[in-house]
Amino acid sequence: MYQYDTIDKAMLEDRAAEFRGQVARRLAGEITEDQFKPIRLMNGLYLQLHAYMLRVAIPYGTLNPTQLRKLAWIARTYDKGYGHFTTRTNLQFHWIKLADTPEILDQLASVDLHAIQTSGNCIRNVTSDPYAGATAEELDDPRVWAEAMRQWSTFHPEFSFLPRKFKIAITAAPKDRTAAKVHDIGLVLRRARDGALGFEVMVGGGLGRTPYVGPTIREFLPANRLFSYLEAILRVYNRHGRRDNAFKARIKILVAALGKEEFARQVEAEWAKIGDSTDLPDTELARIRGAFAPKSFETLPARSEAFETAKAADPAFARFVRNNVKPHKKPGYAIVDVSLKAIGDTPGDASAEQMEVVADLAERYGQGDVRVTHEQNLVLPHVKLDDLPVVHAALAAAGLATPNINLISDIIACPGLDYCALANARAIPIAQHIAEKFRDQERAERVGELKIKISGCINACGHHHVGHIGILGVDKKGEEFYQLTLGGSGAEDATVGQILGPALPYDRVADAVDTLVDVYLRERQGDERFLDTFRRTGTAPFKEAVYADVH
């Protein structure tokens, strides 16, 4: 992975020292809460229901074992022994004390971690493919570009006070694991007919109060012109974004208001003015690319006898392989999805001990590489097939081998009203109830790919709009109700889900999901996924069943 240089390290140390002084001044009463709040937010520190929450940035979802162990140590020392991985591929600590935060930032800085760009109206942590550098599907390694964007965007003076927050996703594979089309900017690496590398640029996607799938404003942007083009997009946004109304301030509102053609025209005009002076020099790109040079993979046969024997002998291992192990670009290796969705546990939570287990496995069997997915799981991207049985056993012993990736119990849930000051309703217990209903892995596998995403408020941190089944918590005169949406997708076929009907009370949601699954199994043709069946039948059979049941 990319190694921070002396400039990066000095920057993090300075930032932590600056915040130490700011916290001291706040505690001494030298600055007010109104003055302090934007400062603490710029350091990822929120005040939530029970305590402060520190959101630690995990740039493009990439960690090394030393960093993961440090996160475990912080969880144990300053929190209640765990952390929560989010849909932004960050890690949140939910029980942090303000007075401890400067020390925590120092500790993070010691392993090149920080909480920069995790809050505020700046360019946030870039989302990238968790299988980057491991999947044979990719045209290029998207981490190279994500790291370049990190360096370009961090403390960029022109883009530190945008009309609203700004999220970029980048992927280089046809299978989109980043939800690129529902980001402010989605970048998909493409190759032109002449072999040249470039980007399809989508702008104005987003979730929240007003969900949009981002339209493509440029089919092919030459790769070496990325940064001037991003600058042009952000300049148009900075100039015309709605600073008068926070609910209309995201770029998606501007793109929708202008129309994609007019927005694209303005970007092109701005881009022509900027020229190529702000593009990344080839030498700098090569330097960054060097940090992501292919690992030293061994030359192995494609077939591993140890792996095949274990698979034949152990049904639990075979099930894990079916659901959590993906093909690697190198023969004899595999990508391993580590599920943070054990049945009945909190989606995305990892205990300090679990973090240490993953760090140890990455170090011993995974080339020191760990990824965080936007679906709140972890990935060991480079594991030898020969080592899979022992890795599986270690994960299973730590409660990390639930064989449910992309299945119905692999649920995204935001922290919801259990922790978050913005939430209207709880998300975690709804996820727990649904997962319990599908505890039987046989049944879950029969149901197949089904993505449930739950948000505790309209801000949609739980991505409910793009769930095959989306669940949105709403507040009806102080009571928790849940609106169901069907048919959403955050993948390459991105779609905003359709509202099924009136919101349901808390204790009816899991049963309603069960009913939806029964309808799907009844209506399914051939190998259709839930999403395919829904697209063919529309809402009618689902609506009829859920509301017949309710009344």
Next chain:
Amino acid sequence: MKALTANRLSDGEVVFWKGGQWVERFGDAEVFADDEAAIAAEAHGKNQPTVVVDAYLIDLVESEGLWAPVSFRERIRALGPTNLNHGKQEEGGAAIQALQHAHGAARSSGRVNLIKRK
């Protein structure tokens, strides 16, 4: 009936007003039958910016002979999260049980007013 709540500045802990002090247990909170006394306490609370953040009044209902916040959100603040038993509810006891068994629902009017004022 009302109580006064806030988050403590230094650690974010949920706290309640009791006779000029901030206490951590809802069961120890001062219960105001009189609106004027509640508003006076709120004014005191707001005047302690180096001690607490966002002081506001919450409405209470009776539960098992004790008091509990009407708002579900405020009951979660007084108890801790419902997914793990590691908030204030860890301590157990009658006051905690009364909170856990409380019914009734309403928005947290004190908090809504706080947001409106911002």
